[in-house]
Amino acid sequence: MNNNPKNILVCVAWPYVNGSPHLGHIAGMSIPADIFARYHRLIGNKVAMVSGSDMHGTPVTLLANDLGVTPEEISLKYHKIWSKSLLDMNFLYDLYTNTHTENHMKIVQDIFKVLLEKNLLEIREQLMPYSITENIFLSDRLVEGECPCGNNDKARGDQCEVCGRTLDPADLKNIRSKRDGSIPEFRKTSHYFLKLSEMQNEIKEWIENKDGWRQNVKNQSLSFINEGLKDRAITRD
Numbered sequence: 001m002n003n004n005p006k007n008i009l010v011c012v013a014w015p016y017v018n019g020s021p022h023l024g025h026i027a028g029m030s031i032p033a034d035i036f037a038r039y040h041r042l043i044g045n046k047v048a049m050v051s052g053s054d055m056h057g058t059p060v061t062l063l064a065n066d067l068g069v070t071p072e073e074i075s076l077k078y079h080k081i082w083s084k085s086l087l088d089m090n091f092l093y094d095l096y097t098n099t100h101t102e103n104h105m106k107i108v109q110d111i112f113k114v115l116l117e118k119n120l121l122e123i124r125e126q127l128m129p130y131s132i133t134e135n136i137f138l139s140d141r142l143v144e145g146e147c148p149c150g151n152n153d154k155a156r157g158d159q160c161e162v163c164g165r166t167l168d169p170a171d172l173k174n175i176r177s178k179r180d181g182s183i184p185e186f187r188k189t190s191h192y193f194l195k196l197s198e199m200q201n202e203i204k205e206w207i208e209n210k211d212g213w214r215q216n217v218k219n220q221s222l223s224f225i226n227e228g229l230k231d232r233a234i235t236r237d
Protein backbone atom coordinates (compact mmCIF):
# COMPACT_ATOMS: atom_id res chain seq x y z
CA MET A 1 0.00 0.00 0.00
CA ASN A 2 1.17 3.47 -0.85
CA ASN A 3 -0.04 5.75 1.95
CA ASN A 4 1.14 8.88 0.27
CA PRO A 5 0.18 8.61 -3.41
CA LYS A 6 1.53 11.29 -5.71
CA ASN A 7 -0.21 12.73 -8.75
CA ILE A 8 1.92 11.95 -11.80
CA LEU A 9 1.12 13.61 -15.14
CA VAL A 10 2.73 11.92 -18.14
CA CYS A 11 2.55 14.14 -21.24
CA VAL A 12 3.44 12.10 -24.32
CA ALA A 13 4.44 13.88 -27.56
CA TRP A 14 1.52 14.67 -29.89
CA PRO A 15 2.09 13.07 -33.31
CA TYR A 16 1.23 14.79 -36.59
CA VAL A 17 -1.40 12.58 -38.18
CA ASN A 18 -0.24 12.70 -41.77
CA GLY A 19 0.45 8.96 -41.86
CA SER A 20 0.24 5.73 -39.87
CA PRO A 21 2.41 5.13 -36.80
CA HIS A 22 5.70 3.34 -37.44
CA LEU A 23 8.23 1.66 -35.16
CA GLY A 24 10.15 4.89 -34.60
CA HIS A 25 7.07 6.56 -33.10
CA ILE A 26 6.38 3.57 -30.89
CA ALA A 27 9.98 3.19 -29.68
CA GLY A 28 10.65 6.90 -29.31
CA MET A 29 7.49 8.20 -27.73
CA SER A 30 5.00 5.58 -26.52
CA ILE A 31 7.15 2.87 -24.94
CA PRO A 32 9.27 5.04 -22.58
CA ALA A 33 6.17 6.94 -21.42
CA ASP A 34 4.16 3.75 -20.96
CA ILE A 35 6.91 2.09 -18.89
CA PHE A 36 7.18 5.20 -16.69
CA ALA A 37 3.40 5.39 -16.22
CA ARG A 38 3.05 1.66 -15.45
CA TYR A 39 5.80 1.89 -12.84
CA HIS A 40 4.01 4.70 -11.04
CA ARG A 41 0.64 2.90 -11.16
CA LEU A 42 2.36 -0.19 -9.76
CA ILE A 43 3.72 1.65 -6.72
CA GLY A 44 0.30 3.20 -6.06
CA ASN A 45 0.65 6.70 -7.48
CA LYS A 46 -2.21 8.34 -9.35
CA VAL A 47 -1.26 8.60 -13.00
CA ALA A 48 -2.76 10.52 -15.92
CA MET A 49 -1.03 9.67 -19.18
CA VAL A 50 -2.32 11.95 -21.90
CA SER A 51 -1.66 12.76 -25.53
CA GLY A 52 -3.49 13.17 -28.81
CA SER A 53 -3.22 13.67 -32.54
CA ASP A 54 -1.98 17.01 -33.85
CA MET A 55 -4.60 17.62 -36.54
CA HIS A 56 -3.33 21.09 -37.45
CA GLY A 57 0.35 20.61 -38.26
CA THR A 58 1.72 21.79 -41.59
CA PRO A 59 2.44 18.17 -42.68
CA VAL A 60 -1.32 17.47 -42.59
CA THR A 61 -2.16 20.52 -44.72
CA LEU A 62 0.55 19.72 -47.26
CA LEU A 63 -0.50 16.10 -47.67
CA ALA A 64 -4.13 17.22 -48.08
CA ASN A 65 -3.03 19.70 -50.78
CA ASP A 66 -1.07 16.99 -52.56
CA LEU A 67 -4.06 14.62 -52.54
CA GLY A 68 -6.69 17.27 -53.30
CA VAL A 69 -8.74 16.61 -50.14
CA THR A 70 -9.37 18.68 -47.00
CA PRO A 71 -6.95 18.62 -44.03
CA GLU A 72 -9.92 17.50 -41.93
CA GLU A 73 -10.40 14.33 -44.01
CA ILE A 74 -6.72 13.39 -43.75
CA SER A 75 -6.41 14.11 -40.05
CA LEU A 76 -9.63 12.32 -39.08
CA LYS A 77 -8.62 9.27 -41.12
CA TYR A 78 -5.19 9.00 -39.49
CA HIS A 79 -6.45 9.94 -36.02
CA LYS A 80 -8.66 6.85 -36.14
CA ILE A 81 -5.74 4.69 -37.27
CA TRP A 82 -3.48 6.10 -34.54
CA SER A 83 -6.08 5.67 -31.79
CA LYS A 84 -6.74 2.06 -32.76
CA SER A 85 -3.02 1.21 -33.14
CA LEU A 86 -2.13 2.57 -29.70
CA LEU A 87 -4.99 0.61 -28.17
CA ASP A 88 -4.09 -2.58 -30.08
CA MET A 89 -0.54 -2.31 -28.80
CA ASN A 90 -1.82 -2.16 -25.22
CA PHE A 91 -0.53 1.28 -24.33
CA LEU A 92 -2.43 2.59 -21.32
CA TYR A 93 -3.31 6.17 -22.24
CA ASP A 94 -5.79 7.67 -19.78
CA LEU A 95 -6.71 10.08 -22.53
CA TYR A 96 -5.82 10.06 -26.21
CA THR A 97 -7.62 12.99 -27.81
CA ASN A 98 -6.92 15.36 -30.71
CA THR A 99 -6.55 19.08 -31.44
CA HIS A 100 -9.85 19.28 -33.35
CA THR A 101 -12.15 19.06 -30.30
CA GLU A 102 -14.31 21.90 -28.92
CA ASN A 103 -12.36 21.69 -25.67
CA HIS A 104 -8.98 22.05 -27.35
CA MET A 105 -10.12 25.03 -29.42
CA LYS A 106 -11.55 26.75 -26.36
CA ILE A 107 -8.41 26.28 -24.26
CA VAL A 108 -6.05 27.40 -27.03
CA GLN A 109 -8.15 30.53 -27.59
CA ASP A 110 -8.34 31.22 -23.85
CA ILE A 111 -4.55 31.01 -23.49
CA PHE A 112 -4.07 33.25 -26.53
CA LYS A 113 -6.51 35.85 -25.20
CA VAL A 114 -4.93 35.91 -21.74
CA LEU A 115 -1.45 36.40 -23.25
CA LEU A 116 -2.83 39.19 -25.44
CA GLU A 117 -4.54 40.92 -22.50
CA LYS A 118 -1.35 40.70 -20.43
CA ASN A 119 0.55 42.32 -23.27
CA LEU A 120 2.80 39.30 -23.71
CA LEU A 121 2.10 39.02 -27.45
CA GLU A 122 3.22 41.41 -30.15
CA ILE A 123 2.71 41.44 -33.91
CA ARG A 124 6.07 41.63 -35.67
CA GLU A 125 7.25 41.31 -39.23
CA GLN A 126 9.72 38.61 -40.06
CA LEU A 127 11.36 37.23 -43.16
CA MET A 128 10.36 33.64 -43.86
CA PRO A 129 11.33 31.31 -46.68
CA TYR A 130 8.71 31.32 -49.43
CA SER A 131 8.51 28.60 -52.07
CA ILE A 132 8.13 30.10 -55.53
CA THR A 133 7.34 26.72 -57.06
CA GLU A 134 4.49 26.00 -54.62
CA ASN A 135 3.40 29.52 -53.66
CA ILE A 136 3.48 28.84 -49.93
CA PHE A 137 5.51 29.96 -46.95
CA LEU A 138 7.70 27.10 -45.79
CA SER A 139 7.64 26.44 -42.06
CA ASP A 140 11.00 25.99 -40.34
CA ARG A 141 10.80 22.21 -40.53
CA LEU A 142 10.24 22.27 -44.27
CA VAL A 143 13.58 23.78 -45.16
CA GLU A 144 17.09 22.46 -44.78
CA GLY A 145 20.58 23.78 -45.29
CA GLU A 146 24.02 24.12 -43.70
CA CYS A 147 24.13 24.85 -39.97
CA PRO A 148 26.58 27.59 -38.90
CA CYS A 149 28.38 24.89 -36.85
CA GLY A 150 29.77 23.60 -40.15
CA ASN A 151 29.17 19.95 -39.32
CA ASN A 152 25.70 19.47 -40.77
CA ASP A 153 24.66 20.34 -44.32
CA LYS A 154 21.17 18.91 -43.78
CA ALA A 155 20.07 20.90 -40.71
CA ARG A 156 16.34 21.65 -40.47
CA GLY A 157 15.18 25.25 -40.15
CA ASP A 158 14.31 24.81 -36.46
CA GLN A 159 17.17 22.78 -35.05
CA CYS A 160 20.52 21.18 -35.86
CA GLU A 161 20.56 17.49 -34.91
CA VAL A 162 24.37 17.51 -34.81
CA CYS A 163 25.22 20.46 -32.54
CA GLY A 164 21.79 20.72 -30.91
CA ARG A 165 21.38 24.46 -31.33
CA THR A 166 18.03 26.10 -32.05
CA LEU A 167 17.95 27.66 -35.49
CA ASP A 168 15.94 30.08 -37.58
CA PRO A 169 15.61 29.41 -41.31
CA ALA A 170 17.68 32.57 -41.93
CA ASP A 171 20.66 30.94 -40.13
CA LEU A 172 20.97 28.25 -42.83
CA LYS A 173 23.40 28.52 -45.73
CA ASN A 174 22.36 27.03 -49.09
CA ILE A 175 18.77 26.83 -47.91
CA ARG A 176 16.38 24.65 -49.93
CA SER A 177 12.84 23.33 -49.68
CA LYS A 178 12.57 19.82 -48.27
CA ARG A 179 9.46 19.41 -50.41
CA ASP A 180 11.01 19.74 -53.86
CA GLY A 181 14.60 20.89 -53.41
CA SER A 182 13.85 24.33 -54.86
CA ILE A 183 15.56 27.43 -53.48
CA PRO A 184 13.09 29.58 -51.53
CA GLU A 185 13.20 33.37 -51.37
CA PHE A 186 12.74 35.28 -48.13
CA ARG A 187 9.52 37.30 -47.96
CA LYS A 188 8.02 39.47 -45.26
CA THR A 189 5.15 38.11 -43.19
CA SER A 190 3.55 39.20 -39.89
CA HIS A 191 3.12 37.00 -36.86
CA TYR A 192 2.31 37.09 -33.17
CA PHE A 193 5.47 36.77 -31.10
CA LEU A 194 5.45 35.48 -27.53
CA LYS A 195 7.66 37.83 -25.51
CA LEU A 196 9.67 35.12 -23.76
CA SER A 197 12.49 37.59 -23.04
CA GLU A 198 10.18 39.55 -20.70
CA MET A 199 9.36 36.41 -18.72
CA GLN A 200 12.96 35.32 -18.36
CA ASN A 201 13.48 36.26 -14.71
CA GLU A 202 10.17 34.84 -13.56
CA ILE A 203 10.80 31.54 -15.35
CA LYS A 204 14.33 31.37 -13.94
CA GLU A 205 13.06 31.87 -10.41
CA TRP A 206 10.34 29.29 -10.93
CA ILE A 207 12.83 26.66 -12.11
CA GLU A 208 15.33 27.43 -9.35
CA ASN A 209 12.65 26.81 -6.74
CA LYS A 210 11.64 23.40 -8.10
CA ASP A 211 12.49 20.50 -5.87
CA GLY A 212 11.98 17.05 -7.28
CA TRP A 213 13.50 17.91 -10.64
CA ARG A 214 16.64 16.01 -11.56
CA GLN A 215 19.68 18.24 -11.30
CA ASN A 216 20.74 17.77 -14.94
CA VAL A 217 17.25 18.72 -16.15
CA LYS A 218 17.34 21.81 -13.97
CA ASN A 219 20.84 22.75 -15.17
CA GLN A 220 19.92 22.30 -18.80
CA SER A 221 16.82 24.46 -18.43
CA LEU A 222 18.77 27.15 -16.61
CA SER A 223 21.55 27.15 -19.20
CA PHE A 224 18.91 27.87 -21.88
CA ILE A 225 17.73 30.82 -19.83
CA ASN A 226 21.21 32.11 -19.08
CA GLU A 227 21.90 32.23 -22.83
CA GLY A 228 18.89 34.56 -23.02
CA LEU A 229 15.38 33.55 -24.05
CA LYS A 230 14.37 34.68 -27.54
CA ASP A 231 10.90 35.89 -28.43
CA ARG A 232 9.25 33.38 -30.74
CA ALA A 233 6.46 33.49 -33.30
CA ILE A 234 3.50 31.39 -32.14
CA THR A 235 1.40 31.75 -35.30
CA ARG A 236 2.05 30.37 -38.79
CA ASP A 237 1.05 31.23 -42.32
Ligand SMILES: [Zn+2]
Nearest residue numbers: 147149160163
Ligand atom coordinates in the same frame (compact mmCIF):
# COMPACT_ATOMS: atom_id res chain seq x y z
ZN1 LIG B 1 24.87 22.49 -36.10
